[in-house]
Amino acid sequence: MRSRPKNPLLEIYQQLLTRLGPSHWWPGDTPLEIIVGAILTQNTSWSNVERAIARLKIEGALSASLLFEVDEAMLAEWIRPAGYFRIKAKRLKHFFHFFMKEYQGRISRMQAQPLEVLRPQLLRVNGIGPETADSILLYALGKPIFVVDAYTQRIFSRHQLIAEEIGYEDLQTYFMDHLPEDPQLFNEYHALLVRLGKTFCRKKNPRCPECPLTLPTESPRNP
DNA sequence: CACCAGGCAAGTA
DNA sequence: TACTTGCATGGT
Numbered sequence: 001m002r003s004r005p006k007n008p009l010l011e012i013y014q015q016l017l018t019r020l021g022p023s024h025w026w027p028g029d030t031p032l033e034i035i036v037g038a039i040l041t042q043n044t045s046w047s048n049v050e051r052a053i054a055r056l057k058i059e060g061a062l063s064a065s066l067l068f069e070v071d072e073a074m075l076a077e078w079i080r081p082a083g084y085f086r087i088k089a090k091r092l093k094h095f096f097h098f099f100m101k102e103y104q105g106r107i108s109r110m111q112a113q114p115l116e117v118l119r120p121q122l123l124r125v126n127g128i129g130p131e132t133a134d135s136i137l138l139y140a141l142g143k144p145i146f147v148v149d150a151y152t153q154r155i156f157s158r159h160q161l162i163a164e165e166i167g168y169e170d171l172q173t174y175f176m177d178h179l180p181e182d183p184q185l186f187n188e189y190h191a192l193l194v195r196l197g198k199t200f201c202r203k204k205n206p207r208c209p210e211c212p213l214t215l216p217t218e219s220p221r222n223p
Numbered sequence: 224c225a226c227c228a229g230g231c232a233a234g235t236a
Numbered sequence: 237t238a239c240t241t242g243c244a245t246g247g248t
């Protein structure tokens with residue numbers, strides 16, 4: 001009688017942590033900056049987002065009241081390097097309208113609300129979808145929600161741990177059903193997946209020849 | 224040159 | 237409901 005296979009998700013996590021080391025994530029100095037970054041990075045490389053954030057800092061625009069008040073067209077110019085700059089300016093305005101109206105532009109007020117209230121609220125803001133909402137909840141507010149992204153989906157489907165066509169919520173449920181509800185764990189796990197993905201799991205090399213991840217799925221069953 | 228990057232919403236049938 | 241398309245800059 002063989003012992004129960006251990007939790008594959010935890011094994012993969014330990015493996016990534018050992019090989020890559022801890023991440024120090026999300027790149028952002030304040031919760032507000034993390035929120036802005038979460039919106040700007042939609043379908044966009046982080047290096048482009050960094051330019052936009054740098055510009056916002058130069059303009060002294062990384063505050064809730066300023067982002068609420070600033071002219072949308074001017075904001076668009078500031079964030080131009082992040083791409084989709086008109087639509088993202090609109091999305092930032094939508095979020096900060098919501099943030100001022102519901103929470104007076106204060107992170108602590110927002111943080112005081114439970115996850116079950118915040119997530120649906122965020123999803124109703126035009127321009128905030130599941131990944132952006134969850135990134136804000138986890139990385140800016142420290143709420144225990146697992147962030148799924150393109151890398152998560154690609155890495156796990158290439159290793160045939162999940163179906164290729166799995167949806168966001170199902171994949172998130174898969175993780176959260178098999179991991180302890182710990183924001184720090186969710187944070188580090190997602191960070192590790194992105195770092196692995198950036199290096200080894202781009203669309204370019206579908207084979208992932210150098211992928212350092214070895215799977216716990218096939219426990220050696222003796223013939 | 225073509226393709227891609229830590230999505231999302233709006234339009235179509 | 238289930239596809240498809242627009243959005244846009246900067247790196248490879």
